[in-house]
Amino acid sequence: MANFGDTAVVVTDFYEFLDRYARALFKVYPKLISMLDRVKVFDFSRTQWLNPLFCKHESQAYQNELRIAFGALEYNPFLVGIEQEEANSMILNYDPVILQLGDLRDITVEMPIDAFMTGYEYAKETWESFHLIEMKHIIFTFVLEEDFKEFIKFINKFPEGKSQNLDKFENDFNNLHKNIIYWKEIITNQAEKGENVPGDDALYNLYFEKIPNFYKGFQEAIQRSLYTKLLQIIGDNIRSSGTAYKSDIDPACILKLAQRVNILIKILRRRNIAEKKRVLVVIDAFRNPYEATFFKERYSAFYLFAINTTDEERRRRLFAANMQAADIEALDLREYPSLDNSIHDFYKINIEKTVEIADVHIHNITLSGQAMWPVWFGDWLHPEL
Numbered sequence: 473m474a475n476f477g478d479t480a481v482v483v484t485d486f487y488e489f490l491d492r493y494a495r496a497l498f499k500v501y502p503k504l505i506s507m508l509d510r511v512k513v514f515d516f517s518r519t520q521w522l523n524p525l526f527c528k529h530e531s532q533a534y535q536n537e538l539r540i541a542f543g544a545l546e547y548n549p550f551l552v553g554i555e556q557e558e559a560n561s562m563i564l565n566y567d568p569v570i571l572q573l574g575d576l577r578d579i580t581v582e583m584p585i586d587a588f589m590t591g592y593e594y595a596k597e598t599w600e601s602f603h604l605i606e607m608k609h610i611i612f613t614f615v616l617e618e619d620f621k622e623f624i625k626f627i628n629k630f631p632e633g634k635s636q637n638l639d640k641f642e643n644d645f646n647n648l649h650k651n652i653i654y655w656k657e658i659i660t661n662q663a664e665k666g667e668n669v670p671g672d673d674a675l676y677n678l679y680f681e682k683i684p685n686f687y688k689g690f691q692e693a694i695q696r697s698l699y700t701k702l703l704q705i706i707g708d709n710i711r712s713s714g715t716a717y718k719s720d721i722d723p724a725c726i727l728k729l730a731q732r733v734n735i736l737i738k739i740l741r742r743r744n745i746a747e748k749k750r751v752l753v754v755i756d757a758f759r760n761p762y763e764a765t766f767f768k769e770r771y772s773a774f775y776l777f778a779i780n781t782t783d784e785e786r787r788r789r790l791f792a793a794n795m796q797a798a799d800i801e802a803l804d805l806r807e808y809p810s811l812d813n814s815i816h817d818f819y820k821i822n823i824e825k826t827v828e829i830a831d832v833h834i835h836n837i838t839l840s841g842q843a844m845w846p847v848w849f850g851d852w853l854h855p856e857l
Contacts, residue, residue: 476585477585478584478585479582479583479584479585480582480583480584480585480587480588481580481581481582482580482581482582482583482588483576483579483580484579484580484581484750484771484772484773485579485770485771486770486771486772487769487770488579488770489573489576489579490508492573492574492576493540493571493573494506495666496571496572496573496574497542497571499572500569500571501542501544501545503544503545503546503560504542504543504544504545505542505543505545505562506540506541506542506543507525507526507540507541507542508538508539508540508541509523509525509526509538509539510526510536510537510538510539511526511527511528511535511537511538511539512526512527512528513527513528513529513530513532513533514527514528514529514530515530516529525539525541526539526541543562543563544562544563544565545560545561545562545563546560546561546563547559547560548560548561575745577745577748578741578742578744578745578751579741581750600749600750600752601752602752602753602754603680603740603751603752603753603754604753604754604756605733605736605737605753605754605755605756606684606755606756606757607707607729607733607755607756607757607758607759608687608691608703609679609683609684609687610729610732610733610736611703611706611707611710611716611729612683612687613652613679613683613732614706614710614715614716614728614732615706615716616645616648616649616652616683617649617652617653617656617715617716618649618715618716618717619645619646619649620641620642620645620646620649622717623645624638626716626717627698627702630698630701630702632695632697632698633698635695636693636694636695636698637693638690638693638694641686641689641690641693644686645686645690648678648682648683648686651678651682652678655674655675655678658670659735668738668742669735669738669739669742670739670742671739671741671742671743671745675739676739676740676743679736679739680736704821707729707759707760707821708819708820708821710725710728710729711725711726711727711728711729711760711819711820712725712726712819713725714728721819725819726762726818726819727762727763727766729760729763730762730763730766730767731766733755733767734766734767734770737751737753740753755767758776758826759821759822759823759826760819760820760821760822760826761822761825761826761828761829762818764776764826764829765829768829775831775832776826776829776830776831776832777830777831777832777833777834778826778827778830778832778833778834779834780827780833780834780835781835
């Protein structure tokens with residue numbers, strides 16, 4: 473690999489790269505076909521089926537290549553049939569093509585080829601801190617899409633909700649509501665134009681400072697059992713309907729939470745372009761397997777951690793947090809649906825299925841009051857070692 477040059481450019485978001493490639497391509501060619509595949513090697517000494525676009529001689533087997541091919545199309549008046557008006561043929565043109573993908577520094581990392589080959593030493597010298605995105609804050613952003621009165625109306629549907637006094641939060645809640653609506657419209661409009669999300673300080677401060685800070689006090693003011701129930705029900709509502717308070721099922725909404733997390737990652741990337749820094753993120757926590765799969769398929773450097781303990785220890789901790797037996801039973805049925813024998817919908821919480829697809833499993837035990845998380849980190853941080 474070192475024979476190709478002294479520098480490696482690593483694409484950290486493969487799907488985002490493909491999206492930008494496609495947009496750049498369609499700006500130049502309104503009609504085209506495009507293909508992508510790993511290049512396979514062939515041997516002249518035996519007969520085999522070949523795809524010329526994605527094959528090369530075995531003498532080049534040391535090269536690991538992913539190739540993108542496309543062909544521009546034009547209307548072909550000589551083709552006949554029921555779809556004659558849409559008949560196209562490929563334009564035979566061997567001139568070089570230059571596509572303008574724009575600045576890729578937010579989705580790439582540049583490093584010396586030796587560092588790429590021996591990633592451990594390079595990682596030690598360039599270690600950067602992680603940004604934390606908490607799923608409870610993401611859920612709360614959907615709550616903030618409606619005003620304070622709608623929230624109070626919703627929690628009053630629960631017996632314990634009527635005893636909550638949250639009036640002191642009304643003004644700050646409604647101010648955040650206005651900000652959320654303002655920025656949501658801007659992000660939506662830019663996405664429709666094919667533009668990236670903005671990296672404004674005000675947008676960053678809203679999602680990473682103002683909402684988490686407000687949420688902390690808001691959470692502490694709500695009874696623990698009600699808070700947990702609200703968070704789970706609202707999360708299920710968002711996955712089913714795209715809104716916090718409706719449970720109507722719309723299959724297009726199952727990934728709404730994951731997509732909003734992805735928007736926050738893009739905000740971080742936009743802000744880091746000027747400084748040429750990588751964006752490292754911890755997402756806490758996944759409770760639906762489809763949301764975890766969304767990131768597994770989108771980011772090659774995504775690792776899902778499952779932190780678990782014995783059922784006895786888990787219940788002991790819940791009792792210590794002042795949860796009653798009935799509340800724990802209800803929590804189990806919602807988070808671990810296989811404990812019930814009924815069929816559960818795909819948009820709901822399912823911790824068991826999420827744990828099953830984890831890349832790293834940590835058994836969280838408690839010894840002498842100290843939490844112990846035994847795991848060997850070297851293999852997943854630097855799998856090439």
